[in-house]
Amino acid sequence: MEGQGAGVVVLMSASTALACGAPIYGIIGMSATATDKLGRSVPAPGKGVLGSAREVSSPAAHRKLCIKRRRGLMDEELEMFKQSKRRKLKHLGQAAKTAAISANEATVRKAEIEEQYAGQLGGMRDRLGNEFWKQNPAISPLRGSLAVWGLDADDIGLASFHGTSTKANDRNESEVLDAQMMQLGRTPGHVVPAVCQKWLTGHPKGPAAAWMLNGALQSLRTGIVPGNRNADNIGAELRECDYSVYLSKTIQTAGIKAALLKSFGFGQVGGELLVVHPDYLLATLGRAQLEEYNAKLERRDAVALRYWQDVLVGNHPFVQIKSSPPFTPEQEQRVYLDPSARTHCDPTTNEFKF
Incomplete structure (x- = not known):
């Protein structure tokens, strides 16, 4: 049935939240949209959000997924860049002392060395920093976004579904999640609890995804996976999907590391968010x-x-x-x-x- 209301979420950078002491309920690890297929107002969901799991196989690229390995590579390159910078500055200083170059020329060359060093650092961060996976066809956006926080597909503890209780949407959503988890190599049999909160809230026209996000953030904070109280007869086509399970009763978990939510609209458009527990950000602080x-x-x-x-x-x-x-x-x-x-x-x- 139709729901009424609005949903509000305050989004800010981590540095701003830390500086002003704002409560941090979750980390937006990834956001994606898809406008697939027809593009006109057809009330049937598309599969475009599958694109967040798009990748070609490359074991060499996947070695970068290990956060410790990336940290080690960054430390090695950083030391190499520092040594190169010290050598150049030392030679420049010796040249200036022997009057081989003028003071003005030494100043110009020193600025060039500093600029080169800054460029090397920027390139290193692009290759090994938090956006290491971008523009790499061997690492999907979803896999790369999880790896930024040292996570993988097995760490997704909840899937918040658009959950319209229609034959087209429910089957499509389960099949999309199933294909994504299979592509990312989630352990077979390690199911993801699907939360479809419209049984409680009704179906809002505009703020459906905002309500879903607020619900997912509550689950991250409490570790509770709310049951779908009306789910007493799951269709056979949904039970065929290996990675999604529709619980009818609420369960208390030991903790949820990450949640994945999807929202679908008319015109076969879709949106997707990966939300990570705030402890992963706080753990980076001294x-x-x-x-x-x-x-x-x-x-x-x-x-x-x-x-x-x-x-x-x-x-x-x-x-x-x-x-x-x-x-x-x-x-x-x-x-x-x-x-x-x-x-x-x-x-x-x-x-x-x-």
């Missing part, structure tokens, strides 16, 4: 950086709690609608014409002003 982030997060939680309390006791409404701009009529023209104009918060009125 102790001091992690403690600093946790302190900011606690302060933000305290402010949010106080705001909620003020709303509940009637000190102010939940949504505070501004009734005027932050500038006076006399200031308006100057503010528009001044690129350096900035507001400040007046602590007595809690309003922004120029």
